[in-house]
Amino acid sequence: MKTEDYVRSFGMSGMILTDDLRTIEHQYNIELGHVPPAIKQSALEYYPQFEKEVRQQASAMAQYYELFYCLEQSARKLITETMEEAEGADWWEQKVPQAIRDYVKKLIQDETDMGMTQRSERAIDYTTFGQLFDIIGANWAHFELIFTSRPAVQRIVKNLNMLRGPIAHCCPMSEDEIDRLVLTVKDWFRLIG
Template identity: 85%
Template sequence: MDSSHHLRSFGMSGMMITDELRSIEQQYNIELGHIAPAIKQSALEYYPQFEKEVRQQAAAMAQYYELFYCLEQSARKLITETMDEAEGPDWWEKKVPQAIREYVNKLIQDELDMGMTPRSEQAIDYTTFGHLFDIIGANWAHFEPIFTSRLAVQRIVKNLNMLRGPIAHCCPMSEDEIDRLVLTVKDWFRLIG
């Protein structure tokens, strides 16, 4: 047997062990922390065919995607909870700028027209990161008690939106931009009073 066959066998054994651990996690409702959430088996079978360098870049970038995912979800939650409390359950229709609502409605319709499963029942889940600041800015009176400075929020969101590009478009980030991302996320949390 050639070495590539041994390597494939080793990889497949690892995937089988991973699947068994995932089953244990689901059965006992525990997290063993061995891997990120599962990718469907059909997608995994193509993974070894990608170049090693690309796989290594993907693994390195995964942590920044995860950081940004958490940040964006927490920003959406903050906005939703703040606006629900201040304006009631119909805040989306009453207080979100019309251009954002139109963008979201078009995106929802485009996904439906493509036969895709809706990503969410919440309209805010269809917004971009930039939209989130626009919603905050349009309703600043409700967010002023939360954030220490409107200009700082604007600057940080602009930085985060720029830093999001390489993550969202699957490009490696330079070390300086990784440092900038970490500092900007720290700035975001420092802004929340």
């Protein structure tokens, strides 16, 4: 076999391996990092009218939105898994306060009437951050083994709800409030026994 054949064989093996890795990534919805991710165009690039300072603030605040997004999604998952295990598949209808169920039903209808794409098939995905903890409070017997202290949960949730305001309403946060957010999220995870 000639050197050129070895090089060609090596190159083909690499291409086959890369294709196999892409197949695995697609099949398991993971990123293995064998090729650099595609560069995505920022939505802001479509709107050059926005001021540079506002773009910089948005970029700085994005990480706190991401933190809150993850926190809220993990709370939804914790509630869903805990309630399904304790009360079964019909927990939403049986154990969620009526006012929250009415709110969710109305919101789903409002979004449908506006012609919006359904955001989720799960009702809990239509609740507000505060309502998630109303669900926990209404079902504390199922959560007291998870959280170390009910008053601590209430205090942390109240702090998080206040800290959520600037993030949800597109305002920059002061350094003190950023520190407070980071510490409060740490407190949240410390509470989970």
